Amino acid sequence: xxxxxxxxxxxxxxxxxxVQNSDTFLKQKENQEWRAEQMIKPMRGxxxxxxxxxxxxxxxxxxxxxxxxxxxxxGPLVIQKLANKLAPVIGATPNTIVAAxxxxxxxxxxxxxxxxxxxxxxxxxxxxFSNFNLLNDINPxxxxxxxxxxxxxxSDVIGFVDQAGPNDSETGAAGIELQYNSYLTGKPGYKQxxxxxxxxxxxxxxxxxxxxxxxxxxxxxxxASIQHYAENALATIEKRFTPKHAxxxxxxxxxxxxxAMATLPNYNPNDxxxxxxxxLDTNWAISDPxxxxxxxxxxxxxxxxATHAINLNQTYMSGVDYVNGVPIHDWNIWxxxxxTYRQAMIYSSNVGFIHIxxxxxxxxxxxxxxxxxxxxxxxxDLPGEGTSILFDPYHINAVDFATTTFGxxxxxxxxxxxxxxxxxxxxxxxxxxxxxxxVVSPSGKVVYFRKPEIVRRVAPKAIxxxxxxxxxxxxxxxxxxxAYVPGYNVAGKTGTANIPSPHGGYYANxxxxxxxxxxxxxxxxxxxxxxxxxxxxxxxxxxxxxxxxAKYVLQKSLAYLRIPPHGGAAQSPFAQxxxxxxxxxxxxxxxxxxxxNRTLKNLRLHPADLDASGVITKxxxxxxxxxxxxxxxxxxxxxxxxxxxxxxxxxxxGMPMIEAVSASSLLGLQLELQGDxxxxxxxxxxxxxxxxxxxxxxxxxPIAVKN
Numbered sequence: 001x002x003x004x005x006x007x008x009x010x011x012x013x014x015x016x017x018x019v020q021n022s023d024t025f026l027k028q029k030e031n032q033e034w035r036a037e038q039m040i041k042p043m044r045g046x047x048x049x050x051x052x053x054x055x056x057x058x059x060x061x062x063x064x065x066x067x068x069x070x071x072x073x074x075g076p077l078v079i080q081k082l083a084n085k086l087a088p089v090i091g092a093t094p095n096t097i098v099a100a101x102x103x104x105x106x107x108x109x110x111x112x113x114x115x116x117x118x119x120x121x122x123x124x125x126x127x128x129f130s131n132f133n134l135l136n137d138i139n140p141x142x143x144x145x146x147x148x149x150x151x152x153x154x155s156d157v158i159g160f161v162d163q164a165g166p167n168d169s170e171t172g173a174a175g176i177e178l179q180y181n182s183y184l185t186g187k188p189g190y191k192q193x194x195x196x197x198x199x200x201x202x203x204x205x206x207x208x209x210x211x212x213x214x215x216x217x218x219x220x221x222x223x224a225s226i227q228h229y230a231e232n233a234l235a236t237i238e239k240r241f242t243p244k245h246a247x248x249x250x251x252x253x254x255x256x257x258x259x260a261m262a263t264l265p266n267y268n269p270n271d272x273x274x275x276x277x278x279x280l281d282t283n284w285a286i287s288d289p290x291x292x293x294x295x296x297x298x299x300x301x302x303x304x305x306a307t308h309a310i311n312l313n314q315t316y317m318s319g320v321d322y323v324n325g326v327p328i329h330d331w332n333i334w335x336x337x338x339x340t341y342r343q344a345m346i347y348s349s350n351v352g353f354i355h356i357x358x359x360x361x362x363x364x365x366x367x368x369x370x371x372x373x374x375x376x377x378x379x380x381d382l383p384g385e386g387t388s389i390l391f392d393p394y395h396i397n398a399v400d401f402a403t404t405t406f407g408x409x410x411x412x413x414x415x416x417x418x419x420x421x422x423x424x425x426x427x428x429x430x431x432x433x434x435x436x437x438x439v440v441s442p443s444g445k446v447v448y449f450r451k452p453e454i455v456r457r458v459a460p461k462a463i464x465x466x467x468x469x470x471x472x473x474x475x476x477x478x479x480x481x482x483a484y485v486p487g488y489n490v491a492g493k494t495g496t497a498n499i500p501s502p503h504g505g506y507y508a509n510x511x512x513x514x515x516x517x518x519x520x521x522x523x524x525x526x527x528x529x530x531x532x533x534x535x536x537x538x539x540x541x542x543x544x545x546x547x548x549x550a551k552y553v554l555q556k557s558l559a560y561l562r563i564p565p566h567g568g569a570a571q572s573p574f575a576q577x578x579x580x581x582x583x584x585x586x587x588x589x590x591x592x593x594x595x596x597n598r599t600l601k602n603l604r605l606h607p608a609d610l611d612a613s614g615v616i617t618k619x620x621x622x623x624x625x626x627x628x629x630x631x632x633x634x635x636x637x638x639x640x641x642x643x644x645x646x647x648x649x650x651x652x653x654g655m656p657m658i659e660a661v662s663a664s665s666l667l668g669l670q671l672e673l674q675g676d677x678x679x680x681x682x683x684x685x686x687x688x689x690x691x692x693x694x695x696x697x698x699x700x701x702p703i704a705v706k707n
Contacts, residue, residue, distance in 0.1 A: 042186030043144055044170050045215030047158055047177075049224045050259075050437065054149065055158055056177070056269075058170075061145035062122045064114040065107050070137035072101065078132060085128045089121060090114055107139075112273055116145035146170055148269045154227055156283040157220070157261050157382070157435060160269035173272075174280055176218060176436065178383045183439045183448070186215035216447055217440045221257040226250050229556040230262035233530075233549040238264055241535035241545060247285040247414055250553060253422035253518055253527040255452040256431030258380070260553075261285050286385045289411035290533070293497030294348045295516045296407030296417075298424060300357050301345060301467060303368035306459040309359040312342035312466065321351045323402040328354060331496075333654030334606070336630045345470045348494070350406045357405030365405070366393035371458045372420040373430050374412050380433045381450075388412045407497060417516055418529050424468060425491070425518040425527055427461040429454045465522075472521050482547035483515055485555050487565030491524075492517025492550070494543045499534065509700075510534050515546040519554055525563055528553055585633060587623035588616045593637050606632040620663040634663045651686035652679040652698055660698060672697045 047056040071079060083097035090097075090113040100110050109115060117125065122140055129138040146161045159175020172181035189212030230248040237246055243264065250260035263284045267275040282288070304310045319335025321328050330336075330349050344352025357365060369375055369390060377385045389411040391404055403409045412420075415433055423430045432453040439448035458464075471491035475483050483492050495514040498506035514531040518524040530546040530553075583603045588596040596616050600607040618636040634650045647667050652660045660679050664671040672695055683697035684690060 040189035040191060040209075040212040041143055042188055042212050043214040044146065044161070044186065045184040045217045045442075047184075048217060048219045049222050049227075050220060051224060052219070053224055055154065055220070055222075056146060056148050058144035059118075059147050061116040061118055061143055062140040063109055063143050064117055064122065064125055065109050065139045065141065066101070066114070067137040067139070068101060068103065068105055068108055071134060074132070074134070082128070082132055082134070085131075086125070089124050089128070090117075116143060118145065144170070146269075151268045151270065152266045153224075153231065154222055154261065155266045155269050156263045156285065157222060158269060159383075160272040160280070174384075175283070175382065176220065179381055180218050180436065180439065183216040183218060187213040189213070214442045216442070218436055219438045219440065221252075221259060221435050221437050222261070223259045225560050226553070226557050227260040227262065229553045229560075230260040233552045234262050234264050236552075237532055237535070237545070237549055241532065241537060243532045243536070244534040245282075245284045246532045247530075248549065248553065249285050249414055249418050249529045250557065251418050251422060251433060251527045253425035253431070253524050256419070256422065256433045257437070257452070258433055258435045259526070259557075261435070281384065283382065283384055284414070284531075284533075286380060286382055286413055286415045289386050289388050289413045289416075290512050290531075291408050291411050291497040291500065292417060293407040293495030293512065293514065295421075295493050295495035295514050296410070296412070297345065297348070297353050297405075298421060298467060298471075298493060298516075299368055299372055299374070300353055300360070300365060300405045301341075301470075302372075302424070302459055302463060303364050304356045304360040305466060306368070306463050307360055307364055309361075309364070310341055310356055312345075312470070313340055315340050316344070316352060316355045318344070318347075318349050318351050321354050321402070323354065324398050326399050328399075328402060334630075342470055342473075345493075346473050348474075353406040354402045357401065362391070362393040362396055362401050366390070368458070371430070371456060372416075372423060373455055374416045374420060377413075378415050378419050378433050380415055381436050385415065386413050388416060407495060414529055414531050417514075418527065421493075421516045421518065421529070422527050423458045424464045424471075425524040426464075428457055428459050428464045430456050430458050468521055471517065475517060482543050483517060483551050483554075485519065485551055485558065488519050488554075488558065489521040490517055490519045490554065491521040492547075494547060513545045515543075515550045517550060517554075519558065520563065525561060526554060526557055584624055585619075585621050588619050588633075588635065589623075591616050593635065596635060600633055604630060606630055607635070618667060620667070634667070636667055646689045647692055647694075649682075649684045649686050649688045649690060649694075649696065652682050652696075653686075655679050664696065669694055669696055671695075674699045 044058045046054050046058070049055055071082070079098055079101055080094070083094040083101070086092070086097055087094045090110075092110075092113045097110075097113075100108060114125070117140075126135065126138065126140070129135050148155075148158065148160075155175075157175055159177035159179075160173055161170040161177050162173040170185070172178035172184065177184065190210040230250060234246055234248055237243060246264040248260065248262045249258065251258050261283075265279050267279050272280060305312070315338050317335070317338050318330055319333070320330070328350060330347075330351050335349065335351065336343065336347055339347070339349070339352070341352055341356060343349070344356070374388050375390060377387045379385075391400060391410055396404070400409050419430060419433055422433075432455050434450050434453075436448075437450050438446055441447050468491050471493055472489050475490045475492040483490055483494075493516055495512070495516070497512045497514075499510040499512060501507050512531060512533050513535060514529070516527075516529045518527040528550050530550045532545050532549075535545050583605065585605070586599055586603065588599065591599070592615055597607040614637040616635050616637055620634045621631075632655070636647055647669065649669070650663055650667065652663065655663070660671060669690075669692075674697060679698050679700060681699045684694070
């Protein structure tokens with residue numbers, strides 16, 4: 001009996017032990033099978049402009065996952081009907097939907113049609129699936145949709161997010177969205193819960209949650225008003241000239257902050273998948289280097305002045321220079337006679353800058369290219385910045401160095417030129433350009449703040465002031481110049497550069513046209529750079545294509561920022577330097593040819609070389625037009641009436657297109673244009689008398705010669 005009791009006790013004890021251990025095993029199995037974990041997706045941080053307006057933000061949305069085996073089990077007819085109903089709601093064709101459903105996947109997240117779906121669209125999709133008794137085969141997951149309320153506005157700056165990033169997260173793919181992705185993304189949270197057989201949480205079960213950390217907010221230096229002015233100017237350029245691409249950058253030269261950055265082509269980040277990769281991946285303001293042309297002359301002049309290789313009052317003979325036997329002309333072929341280096345900058349004389357460059361030498365020029373930061377990327381806080389293509393100062397030949405001095409034969413990016421000219425504007429400090437001013441956490445804490453950064457000192461303030469004064473003369477002394485803003489001293493420089501051919505040499509009729517400048521010149525608040533590549537239907541000059549855009553943006557921005565015009569003569573910078581001479585074309589009609597020629601020579605104008613006599617009957621430019629000294633004046637005389645309705649062919653060689661067209665039209669001739677640039681040849685020799693309406697074929701070519 002006693003042994004039986006002991007045996008029963010052992011059995012009961014063993015059973016209790018078994019049940020206890022079995023229960024633990026079953027509980028573990030239960031936890032494995034019924035306890036679930038769900039990620040809580042963070043809300044991506046917003047992007048704001050300098051005034052606190054949202055440029056990009058997240059709004060609640062849903063990803064709609066389809067369980068394909070359940071849908072396929074209904075058969076092809078139901079699948080087709082389902083696709084027909086879904087098509088107008090999600091924006092995909094029925095055939096595309098059918099193909100997706102018939103894929104070998106089990107669960108399908110149908111990109112880009114059924115991801116980041118707004119609430120109203122989600123409800124429509126669920127009703128459609130419910131009507132086909134397929135509600136259990138569609139699973140909506142709450143997520144967020146990235147919204148860009150202004151569409152294409154500053155798209156190359158803001159960028160876009162890839163909606164299919166790791167763990168189905170939004171990942172920055174371009175612009176600020178990419179560069180500051182680690183701040184904007186945030187950190188996900190998690191919750192654990194007991195679920196039923198369908199994976200849904202059981203009621204009354206405790207939920208253990210790891211808090212979600214939403215993304216930080218990024219504040220740009222972009223001023224929306226100035227950005228709009230820049231984009232309006234580009235829209236005008238696109239409409240008038242249909243360029244290959246273009247860009248406008250506006251900066252604060254004292255800090256390096258970018259106030260506007262507009263580009264062509266641009267895109268709408270709300271629908272980024274509709275654009276080619278070349279548009280999405282390229283920000284023309286920072287990405288691709290190109291030959292700058294005359295805007296680079298600022299670097300050449302700075303090095304020569306800072307090393308005392310030249311002074312601005314030295315003179316040289318303009319027109320043409322022979323470098324190792326290669327003739328390199330000024331843009332107007334004949335030049336301006338003997339002029340100073342100051343005038344070389346004002347007239348944009350290539351020959352003058354060959355002399356200036358030769359005086360300082362390749363090593364000095366290379367050193368100042370480095371000081372201006374043009375030998376490496378600026379480090380602007382945007383992805384995809386390109387870098388320069390420069391000469392080797394130890395091995396460059398004389399002809400290549402000569403063309404380099406006036407901006408051909410090397411390549412730099414627009415943002416490098418903004419940094420370069422900013423150093424002139426602020427008195428000598430190279431500033432690192434930047435486009436984000438601060439990053440702020442959701443709680444309001446500033447987690448990153450950008451201070452202006454001086455990279456290095458480029459040259460003494462006195463040198464930069466001297467260059468500024470010359471740049472003022474290049475723009476502000478004549479209201480006819482396209483970048484002139486009435487009431488303000490604008491310091492600026494235009495550039496017209498040939499585009500290299502991949503087969504060697506340069507294209508005959510393709511140019512990059514640019515303008516760079518700052519205002520008010522001696523207390524600059526704004527710096528602007530405008531570049532237009534391969535414009536059509538245009539005279540190929542920076543002054544005719546890029547400068548008007550710069551003027552528009554500067555004029556609007558100065559008014560918006562309430563920067564007053566300069567005051568009286570005491571504030572004029574022209575007291576410090578000699579001004580360029582401009583004269584009014586006299587009225588020569590009715591004078592004899594000899595008398596007209598004497599009048600023109602006394603005004604330092606270039607009379608046409610006519611083998612004629614009699615009285616002047618027509619002239620170009622019209623009386624009262626203000627032109628620079630050495631400009632050509634075309635005349636027609638009564639001696640040409642010996643043949644009724646006749647006119648004498650003018651000498652058009654070396655004239656820019658707009659002047660050649662105007663002169664021919666005034667004389668009653670029809671000019672047929674071939675190429676771009678300046679008149680290199682004309683089909684009828686100058687001086688020949690021809691009937692009115694005669695057609696002249698004129699071939700236009702760029703002036704610069706490059707081997």
